[in-house]
Amino acid sequence: EVYTAIVDLENLLKTEFILMETLQNYIQQQERKLDLLKKQVAIYSIEYEKARADPTEYFANPINAYLLVKRLTADWKYTENLLKNDIYQEMTNNLTDLQDNIKFPTDEDLSGAAVALTRLQDTYNLDTQSIARGELNGVKYSTELSSDDCFELGRQSYFNEDFYHTVLWMREALRKHDTEQNNTNTFKWEILEYLAFSVYMQGNVRLAFKLTEELLSMYPNHERAKGNLEYYRNIIDNEEKSKRKKGEDEELAMIDDEGEIENVASPPQGLTSTERAKYEMLCRKEIELPISITSKLKCRYVNKGKPYLLIAPLKEEEALLDPRIVLYREVMSDAEIETIQTLAKPRLKRATVQNQKTGELEVAHYRISKSAWLKDDDHPVVAAVRRRVEDITSLTVETAEELQVVNYGIGGHYEPHFDFARKDEVNAFKSLGTGNRIATALFYMSDVKQGGATVFPPLNLALWPEKGSAAFWHNLHSSGIGNEQTRHAACPVLTGSKWVSNVWLHERGQEFLRPCDPNDMNRDFS
Ligand SMILES: O=C(O)CCC(=O)C(=O)O
Numbered sequence: 001e002v003y004t005a006i007v008d009l010e011n012l013l014k015t016e017f018i019l020m021e022t023l024q025n026y027i028q029q030q031e032r033k034l035d036l037l038k039k040q041v042a043i044y045s046i047e048y049e050k051a052r053a054d055p056t057e058y059f060a061n062p063i064n065a066y067l068l069v070k071r072l073t074a075d076w077k078y079t080e081n082l083l084k085n086d087i088y089q090e091m092t093n094n095l096t097d098l099q100d101n102i103k104f105p106t107d108e109d110l111s112g113a114a115v116a117l118t119r120l121q122d123t124y125n126l127d128t129q130s131i132a133r134g135e136l137n138g139v140k141y142s143t144e145l146s147s148d149d150c151f152e153l154g155r156q157s158y159f160n161e162d163f164y165h166t167v168l169w170m171r172e173a174l175r176k177h178d179t180e181q182n183n184t185n186t187f188k189w190e191i192l193e194y195l196a197f198s199v200y201m202q203g204n205v206r207l208a209f210k211l212t213e214e215l216l217s218m219y220p221n222h223e224r225a226k227g228n229l230e231y232y233r234n235i236i237d238n239e240e241k242s243k244r245k246k247g248e249d250e251e252l253a254m255i256d257d258e259g260e261i262e263n264v265a266s267p268p269q270g271l272t273s274t275e276r277a278k279y280e281m282l283c284r285k286e287i288e289l290p291i292s293i294t295s296k297l298k299c300r301y302v303n304k305g306k307p308y309l310l311i312a313p314l315k316e317e318e319a320l321l322d323p324r325i326v327l328y329r330e331v332m333s334d335a336e337i338e339t340i341q342t343l344a345k346p347r348l349k350r351a352t353v354q355n356q357k358t359g360e361l362e363v364a365h366y367r368i369s370k371s372a373w374l375k376d377d378d379h380p381v382v383a384a385v386r387r388r389v390e391d392i393t394s395l396t397v398e399t400a401e402e403l404q405v406v407n408y409g410i411g412g413h414y415e416p417h418f419d420f421a422r423k424d425e426v427n428a429f430k431s432l433g434t435g436n437r438i439a440t441a442l443f444y445m446s447d448v449k450q451g452g453a454t455v456f457p458p459l460n461l462a463l464w465p466e467k468g469s470a471a472f473w474h475n476l477h478s479s480g481i482g483n484e485q486t487r488h489a490a491c492p493v494l495t496g497s498k499w500v501s502n503v504w505l506h507e508r509g510q511e512f513l514r515p516c517d518p519n520d521m522n523r524d525f526s
Pocket residue numbers: 406414419442452453454488489490491500502
């Protein structure tokens with residue numbers, strides 16, 4: 001699960017360095033061996049040419065006779081040993097030793113990284129060709145993807161039965177293949193095979209048929225392709241037969257055309273498609289709050305009645321009035337952030353979510369990040385940050401959860417969710433005995449180059465990470481009922497790395513701290 005956090009990728013760089021060194025070493029040894037072999041062959045050929053020019057004269061010399069025999073016995077043994085000398089075996093032994101000590105990504109990591117890239121592609125409406133050029137949102141970030149790179153992305157999508165992205169990436173692989181012919185490790189027919197089957201799965205049998213024909217023209221004995229062609233032909237024949245029965249001959253005439261394929265993404269999992277659409281539009285900054293709302297928002301210096309905040313008041317910025325969501329600027333210093341990151345790094349683990357039915361914690365595709373929990377005792381900075389939450393919120397952190405530190409890697413995200421537990425959820429926070437999550441304090445510990453906003457789909461609100469800032473909102477109405485409008489998400493990180501930390505405040509202990517809201521329609525008087 002290396003792909004879930006950027007910090008682990010930095011460790012992989014060490015792995016790559018070691019592999020490069022090992023390879024370089026191998027090449028040097030092989031080159032030395034080849035040099036020796038070249039020398040041998042040179043010696044052989046000089047003597048051979050002399051002998052061949054005049055064999056009688058050459059062998060009249062007993063030394064020459066001796067040397068020929070020697071060359072074909074002792075010398076040849078030496079050469080043979082040189083040939084047999086298994087530098088390869090030596091290197092693989094070295095590598096096996098190494099592999100126990102260095103970190104390697106797994107096949108799941110490859111799959112995860114590919115899924116992350118296709119997720120970004122969807123969320124940020126990135127077109128396949130631009131990504132293949134190494135561009136994200138018009139900015140060139142990396143080297144171009146080769147036909148092979150595109151092929152691998154397609155193959156990963158294929159393994160995940162995501163035929164929509166398989167088609168996109170195999171087409172790109174095909175397009176690039178023509179210009180890169182000499183530099184690719186993939187055969188064109190391999191691309192065609194994946195493409196044909198995926199196109200068929202996406203509902204276009206005729207195009208699948210045509211692509212399979214093309215494949216067979218390059219590789220006539222491809223057994224599976226022959227079988228598939230037959231299969232596609234049957235489907236097409238049957239379709240035409242049933243059409244003919246219905247007497248739709250005119251339509252038949254047009255069917256020859258295999259047409260453009262209607263490559264549609266499969267329906268989203270979990271979220272309704274309207275919510276997903278809204279969530280993604282907010283992530284892309286395509287929805288913004290209207291002026292009628294933003295013009296009423298204020299920034300101010302506040303001291304929350306705390307004497308020490310008189311000297312360094314908090315910079316409070318309203319992000320929304322109803323429900324009230326506020327940002328505090330410069331509430332965590334760079335030094336504090338560094339300390340917290342250093343403490344968290346060795347403890348980062350793939351973040352989990354609570355299964356609503358069983359109450360168990362498990363990893364989920366809709367929350368991809370790594371997180372660690374820090375206690376007040378771990379470092380004075382942790383305690384200080386949690387105390388700062390009291391200053392900011394005027395609530396107690398006595399019953400709050402530990403500080404959660406989160407790092408999002410490539411495509412890391414957290415789809416729309418509530419921070420509070422809903423009534424029908426099993427076990428939610430029961431073991432804590434502190435009630436529900438009354439409020440969330442979210443510290444941004446990094447800027448994010450592109451993407452990574454915190455968005456609230458029901459409110460059309462997006463908060464953009466700014467290093468040192470914190471966001472704060474109440475999750476519950478004062479009645480204790482969850483406020484559905486606080487449903488929010490962390491957009492996938494497009495470029496850069498995103499660090500946040502949060503403190504979830506709980507109900508217990510806040511009874512006299514949180515003012516009662518008489519306008520709260522959800523007040524539960526029962
Ligand atoms: O990272 C973010 O922007 C939001 C994180 C979040 O919603 C959570 O951890 O519950």
